[in-house]
Amino acid sequence: MKKLSILLLTACIVLILAACGGNDKKEDENSVDQSDTKDKITFGATTGPYSDMVNKAIKPLLEEKGYKVENIEFSDYIQPNNALDNGDIDANLFQHKIYYEAFAEENNMDLSELIVVPTAPMGLYSNKYDSIDEIEDNSTITIANDPTNLARTLVMLQDEGLIKISDDVDPLTASVKDIEENYKNLKFHEIEAGQLPRTVDSEDLASVPGNFALAADFDLLDALALEEMPDDYRNRVVVNTKDIDASWAQDIKEVIESPEFEKIMDEEFQGFGKPEWMKK
Template sequence: MKKILSLVAGIVLTGALTACGNGTDEKVIKVGASPVPHAEILEQVKPLLEEKGYELEVVEFTDYILPNKSLEEGEIDANYFQHVPYLNAQIAEHGYDFVNAGGVHIEPIGVYSKNYSSLEELPEGATIIMSSSVADHGRILSLLEEKGLIKLADGVEKISATIDDVVENPKNLEFVADIEAPLLTKAYENNEGDAVLINANFALDAGLDPANDPIAVESPDNNPYVNLIAVKKGDESSEKIKALVEVLQSEEIQSFISENYSGAVIPAAK
């Protein structure tokens, strides 16, 4: 009987220690992020979260696949690198039970060219290089349609448009969409196409100036493309995730984004 009581006491004690461990972990927020600008922004967040009693750990990823895998496997509490259309596409493809905990900023896509200073100068049959990420195709094609280079089929939802939805292409532009987003800057530097459409975060990371180097830039009024904090469903209501989002959406951090990136990264409206 004494042995049984001792075993029960040991189990209770172990449970208490585990609970204490979880309590400590609840004060640590582990976020996966792209190096630029996401991780840079999170560095500014650290002291503000410390004031709220939380320690922020930033795990950097240089691709678009691993941050969601890491979140799914519980290696991080949240990730900060993607916009809503990409998140929705990943959920549909992999069955992730993720939600948007809050938007932070917008990164307008720019059109970069080594040989031409405007879209109007692009020649007949110009090669347009774009990301292999289908979630970005709608915004890229919408940008080209807005600039008068192509026309999409009537009734097509712009956010989900594909190359197959292009019904008018006066310059017979050739679209190349087999390059992963992080490698687009290499394609531009190697002058592999007449124009390359690059996400601002990768442009910044490569030392480009997304506010001045592109020959055309996407309008910032693209709310579906707000970069967000993604978490597992249910975690958006946890105190530490609410604290993280609150700080990221604070006037101090939104001002940092405006002042530090000069239009290359734009604070998102709450």
């Protein structure tokens, strides 16, 4: 009887432990499921066209899928990635590939792009000339003094036949000193990118990045020329790498790839350059 009691007690303990283990496993499985699925998605975007893109194009299409969508606006290029890394938001939209990769490496963040979106391009603006052909010799032009926007400007000017960049230089890192031919003898004035819109009135030409052009209420289609930017310079939806395959993240990608999203782009965001995947 004593041996039988001990055996029964041991069996009970084993069953209790097994049940507890089963509950723990079930809780773990539920935890995984909850991280993969959501009923609310929180975006972060900088104030301006990309916040508008979330509100006018991405949000309504996700809401049709049953999500509740909140968009938090930021006024700088630092906090959207900090908020994403901290888990305060689920995804952000404001940055290109070169920026987010450098920021993530510098700040030890594990971020990944979900999909590239249409992006406002660099434009060549003038109140003096109505076309590229009208540009006169010795015209003045203001350009951005930061390396990325400066190189983009020079590539655009080369594409328009106004200059030639040395073949020995990567066009994406070119500077004024790398100009081999200046067919109109343009006079370059380098200034801070955010100040470029106001120089359209005082200079013959101004090369203005798309976000600053829109912030100054420019119509992109009024530009004498718009850049054909590489996809590396187009903005993208970025998420934490651990979430890249989550069902809600894939739903974001799906709505951006939809014909309905492209229709909104064509109607509400005229002049935005489309990424390569959208042109196929």
